[in-house]
Amino acid sequence: MVCGGDHDDDDIHDGCSGDNLQVLTRGNTDQPFKPLLQAIQSGDYEQFEAAAQKYGNEALCFRDEWGYTPAHWAALYGNAEALKYLVARGVTVDTSCYGIQGSKPVHWAARKGHTAAVQVLLQAGVDANVADFKGLTPLMTASMFGQTSTASFLLGMGAQHHLTDINGDSALHWASYKGYADLVKLLVYSGADLTKVDNFGSTPLHLAALSGNAMCVKTLCQNAEVSLQPKDKNGKTPLSLAVNHRYKEIAGVLNSEIKKRKKVIMPGGLIQTALNAMFGRSIYSKGPLLLFLCSFLMWWYPLYVYKVIPATWNLTRGCHYTYMAWNVFMWICWITTKHSDPGYLPINSGRYIRIIRQLPTFTCDMRTKKDILARLCHTCRCVRPPRVKHCRMCNRCVKEFDHHCHFVSNCIGIGNRSWYFCFVISLTMNCSYVIYMVSCTLNVEGFNILYVLALLQAIAFGILSLAVTVTICSSVLLNLTRNELINYKKYAYLKNEEDKFHNPFSRGIVLNVLEFFGCTRTKVEKNEDEFFCCD
Numbered sequence: 001m002v003c004g005g006d007h008d009d010d011d012i013h014d015g016c017s018g019d020n021l022q023v024l025t026r027g028n029t030d031q032p033f034k035p036l037l038q039a040i041q042s043g044d045y046e047q048f049e050a051a052a053q054k055y056g057n058e059a060l061c062f063r064d065e066w067g068y069t070p071a072h073w074a075a076l077y078g079n080a081e082a083l084k085y086l087v088a089r090g091v092t093v094d095t096s097c098y099g100i101q102g103s104k105p106v107h108w109a110a111r112k113g114h115t116a117a118v119q120v121l122l123q124a125g126v127d128a129n130v131a132d133f134k135g136l137t138p139l140m141t142a143s144m145f146g147q148t149s150t151a152s153f154l155l156g157m158g159a160q161h162h163l164t165d166i167n168g169d170s171a172l173h174w175a176s177y178k179g180y181a182d183l184v185k186l187l188v189y190s191g192a193d194l195t196k197v198d199n200f201g202s203t204p205l206h207l208a209a210l211s212g213n214a215m216c217v218k219t220l221c222q223n224a225e226v227s228l229q230p231k232d233k234n235g236k237t238p239l240s241l242a243v244n245h246r247y248k249e250i251a252g253v254l255n256s257e258i259k260k261r262k263k264v265i266m267p268g269g270l271i272q273t274a275l276n277a278m279f280g281r282s283i284y285s286k287g288p289l290l291l292f293l294c295s296f297l298m299w300w301y302p303l304y305v306y307k308v309i310p311a312t313w314n315l316t317r318g319c320h321y322t323y324m325a326w327n328v329f330m331w332i333c334w335i336t337t338k339h340s341d342p343g344y345l346p347i348n349s350g351r352y353i354r355i356i357r358q359l360p361t362f363t364c365d366m367r368t369k370k371d372i373l374a375r376l377c378h379t380c381r382c383v384r385p386p387r388v389k390h391c392r393m394c395n396r397c398v399k400e401f402d403h404h405c406h407f408v409s410n411c412i413g414i415g416n417r418s419w420y421f422c423f424v425i426s427l428t429m430n431c432s433y434v435i436y437m438v439s440c441t442l443n444v445e446g447f448n449i450l451y452v453l454a455l456l457q458a459i460a461f462g463i464l465s466l467a468v469t470v471t472i473c474s475s476v477l478l479n480l481t482r483n484e485l486i487n488y489k490k491y492a493y494l495k496n497e498e499d500k501f502h503n504p505f506s507r508g509i510v511l512n513v514l515e516f517f518g519c520t521r522t523k524v525e526k527n528e529d530e531f532f533c534c535d
């Protein structure tokens with residue numbers, strides 16, 4: 001869609017507003033159609049059945065001058081029983097209406113958030129990704145009208161979030177444009193492409209800036225891969241659009257996010273940059289892994305074998321033996337961390353499928369419903385217990401997700417965190433040995449730029465690994481993951497009734513340490529079922 005310009009969601013024929021039954025029958029001289037539509041609208045099944053039996057299949061398959069069928073109206077009013085009746089009578093429930101939109105009943109049901117009607121239509125064989133003449137799928141339609149639970153249901157039933165309409169807009173573009181923060185979150189969680197550009201050069205962030213909803217903008221900005229100052233085909237950035245539309249709060253959010261990212265490349269933010277490189281803010285990057293391997297295998301080890309050993313073997317023989325032993329240990333830990341399962345949650349779980357199927361008939365309050373929706377991962381098709389986070393790099397949900405480490409190119413979670421801890425400790429030890437041995441070599445052989453470079457590199461790696469060791473030690477002692485330590489404000493389970501920080505997982509230092517090394521079961525594993533209110 002063109003930023004600040006027209007949008008065409010209201011092109012759907014006026015009749016679709018469904019508030020005025022007269023629109024339905026306007027121009028219809030065919031009287032049998034009218035009682036049937038009245039019965040559909042009233043939701044009175046007996047009245048509908050009586051009208052259907054009286055007027056027969058001719059009325060059930062009737063199409064008015066706009067091509068609307070009884071199935072369209074049943075979908076619009078969320079009359080799932082009438083739809084079931086139509087399906088049972090073999091009536092086609094997948095007909096496009098006439099005109100430029102060509103909506104099918106499933107689009108109307110999605111638009112109004114009638115999940116039960118959508119379910120009947122999908123069960124009748126309607127494709128969850130069926131497009132109308134403008135390329136809009138039911139998921140896009142639900143996103144356009146803020147129907148979060150219907151969108152969630154559609155995602156669970158196989159709706160694809162990467163599809164786009166004829167203007168190149170995806171469901172995320174629409175949810176952002178309309179300012180539905182919950183939907184934006186749902187689509188972001190589901191792995192929607194945050195950087196997709198539509199035919200007008202607009203990203204979801206451009207459209208969120210136009211929505212007037214600062215929460216949508218914040219949600220998108222929190223993701224490192226979202227560029228904050230992309231230009232659309234008119235050369236406009238999200239910030240310039242927000243300023244033009246006088247959305248001060250959004251402009252403020254964008255300005256502070258831009259500043260935050262700039263800080264990272266300023267001298268004061270060097271440590272942050274180094275930590276980001278260590279923990280991998282640069283998404284999808286293999287750079288840190290290559291840097292780590294090359295600096296050991298292609299640079300330091302040859303220098304050690306050909307220069308340092310001959311110069312210092314007799315002086316520090318014991319030190320060399322210990323260093324080699326630490327090296328063997330470090331590589332064992334590195335390989336095990338890299339190749340072990342960090343604690344991936346099984347995909348396609350039966351519980352997820354059961355919840356998705358029950359969604360249309362959930363009777364619990366909105367808050368509980370939202371809570372349940374937030375627990376669903378539509379990418380892994382699983383239900384996430386607390387402390388589980390979906391890793392965007394691995395594209396899997398990880399139990400007690402700590403972070404995705406680019407130096408080992410794997411997630412760090414409950415399954416491999418103890419190996420990772422040993423790896424970081426051994427790396428710190430190795431760096432201190434290298435500093436000592438290179439200093440000795442410099443003493444014996446005099447100044448050589450190669451030794452100075454090796455020394456600087458060992459100091460840099462040493463500081464980083466020491467910082468990581470300290471971070472891990474604090475998370476071991478507190479029984480919180482690094483992700484929880486950083487994002488504690490985001491997690492409801494880390495807050496008490498007064499909305500202040502509260503750590504329900506700490507069981508005392510000894511038990512916390514034992515739990516970290518897998519010697520005792522975690523509290524969440526024990527009480528997992530408490531966290532689910534439906535099954």
Ligand SMILES: [Zn+2]
Nearest residue numbers: 377380390397
């Ligand atoms: Zn997941």
Ligand SMILES: [Zn+2]
Nearest residue numbers: 391394404411
């Ligand atoms: Zn990962």
